[in-house]
Amino acid sequence: MILEAAASVFDEFGFDRATIAEILTRAGVTKGALYFHFPSKEDLALAVLHEQVLDIAVRPQAIKLQEFVDAGQILAYRLRHDAIQRGAARLAIEQSSNHLDRKQSMSAWSSFVEGLLKEAKARGEVMGSVNVRDTAELFVGAFAGLQMMSKAFTDQTDLSQRLTVFFEHTLPTIAVPAILAKLRVDPERGAQLDAELQRHAALEDEEHLAEDGPNLLDVAP
Numbered sequence: 001m002i003l004e005a006a007a008s009v010f011d012e013f014g015f016d017r018a019t020i021a022e023i024l025t026r027a028g029v030t031k032g033a034l035y036f037h038f039p040s041k042e043d044l045a046l047a048v049l050h051e052q053v054l055d056i057a058v059r060p061q062a063i064k065l066q067e068f069v070d071a072g073q074i075l076a077y078r079l080r081h082d083a084i085q086r087g088a089a090r091l092a093i094e095q096s097s098n099h100l101d102r103k104q105s106m107s108a109w110s111s112f113v114e115g116l117l118k119e120a121k122a123r124g125e126v127m128g129s130v131n132v133r134d135t136a137e138l139f140v141g142a143f144a145g146l147q148m149m150s151k152a153f154t155d156q157t158d159l160s161q162r163l164t165v166f167f168e169h170t171l172p173t174i175a176v177p178a179i180l181a182k183l184r185v186d187p188e189r190g191a192q193l194d195a196e197l198q199r200h201a202a203l204e205d206e207e208h209l210a211e212d213g214p215n216l217l218d219v220a221p
Contacts, residue, residue, distance in 0.1 A: 002027045002034060003051055006044045007087025014094055015045055042100065045091055049105045052088035059196060064120040065175055068113065069167060069185055070193055072143065076160045077190030079147065086156075093144050110140045117174075125179045135174060142166055160187035 005027035009018045020041060024031060038044045058070045078085045092105045114136035120126045146166060150159040167185040175183065 002029060002037065003044075003048055004083045006038075007048045007051075007083045010045060010048060010087040011083070011090050015041075015091060015100065045100055048084060048087050049091055049100070049102070051084050052092075052105060057197065059193065059200075063125060063179060063182060064116060064123055065125045065171075065179055066183055068116040068120065069171075069183060070189065071113070071116065072139070072163055072167070073160060073185075073187070073190030074193050074197070075143075075190075076163045076187075077194050079159060080156045089147060090151075093148060106140060106144075110136045113139055125176060126174055127176055130174055138170075142170075160190050163187070 002023070006018075006023045008026060009023050013019075013022070018041065020031070020034070023044065024034060027034070034044075038047060058067045058074065061067050061070065075085070079089055080086075088105065091100060092102050110133075114133055117126060117130075117132040117136055121128075121130065121132055126132070143163070143166075146162045147156070147159060150156050150162055164185050164187045167183075171180055171183060171185070
């Protein structure tokens, strides 16, 4: 896949040092095939940023604020294992190039988090004094900083633990005490939830295939 190849190159080299030649080699496609879809390196980078799954489809929880925590831990896990997430994350926080508009990805993630916090507040899970927009932007900014530190020290392997520490320090200022006591912020949760989402997606694909029935072209005469 061209975007996955491009994302891996952007993650490894950054935007400025990434080359079309290296992307072509990893994608295994011709220059004509790549330029047919993406006329420039900038277009490739913007496509990677757009592809990034910002509104992570967390499984519904009895406590809405738990979904906020879960979204962060799933993203932290995927930043260690998913090429698109890693490449997009570096593009979003990298400051060396002025060719890319990074505001879109930051704004989309902030809006997603704000939506979760708004619903949690409407349910009485968040303290009345909390400004959900400011809190959402604080989380996104802090996550970007945690990601940079984790990348520098351990190549993202400790990002889930760093995020857990962040939640342990900030959630007491956000959640009402009765809800706070029920929240799970353990660093292993992201991997567990991601595995559940993958299994659920696989089951849905199987169900869709069963509903569609056999392809007539595959049926022997």
